[in-house]
Amino acid sequence: MLRLHVGCPHCDTSFNDxxxxxxxxxxxxxxxxxxxxxxxxRLSTLYGSYNLESEFPIPQGSLVNLYCRSCxxxxxxxxxxxxxxxxxxxxxxxxxxxxxxxxxxxxxKHVLEFExxxxxxxxxxxxxxxx
Ligand SMILES: [Zn+2]
Ligand SMILES: [Zn+2]
Numbered sequence: 001m002l003r004l005h006v007g008c009p010h011c012d013t014s015f016n017d018x019x020x021x022x023x024x025x026x027x028x029x030x031x032x033x034x035x036x037x038x039x040x041x042r043l044s045t046l047y048g049s050y051n052l053e054s055e056f057p058i059p060q061g062s063l064v065n066l067y068c069r070s071c072x073x074x075x076x077x078x079x080x081x082x083x084x085x086x087x088x089x090x091x092x093x094x095x096x097x098x099x100x101x102x103x104x105x106x107x108x109k110h111v112l113e114f115e116x117x118x119x120x121x122x123x124x125x126x127x128x129x130x131x
Contacts, residue, residue, distance in 0.1 A: 003025060005045070005093065006094065008075075009092045009098065010068060010071050011068060011073070013069075015068075016028060022045075022052070023049050025045050027043065027053070028042060028043040029041075029069055030068070031066070032054065034059075034065070035062060040055045060105055062105050063086055064104070075090055075091060076088070076103070083107055088100040089101050089103050
């Protein structure tokens, strides 16, 4: 199974946190803000895994703004989700290029789920929920 090594597009800090595992691998630790509420969120680094942990429950349909835990900058990109129009978050792949995820919880282009990375050296890669 493919594992994602992602980091901050601003400060290059790795988001992988070996001290806390999801799916038996280091989680992706980020800061989030949902409806003005701030907390931590952890995503799985495993391609195709929908597992996540968040400091508080995220209501379906909410926008989950993601921030680097090191430099604190927003991961929001200029790109919008073509399914729901929400902003997308951009993360840097250690292998080169970026991944982008929709920041709306429950969207088909789910913020917390990864889809096919077709050639992982493309500068931009769309992530979609596999249904
Ligand atoms: Zn950063
Ligand atoms: Zn969306």
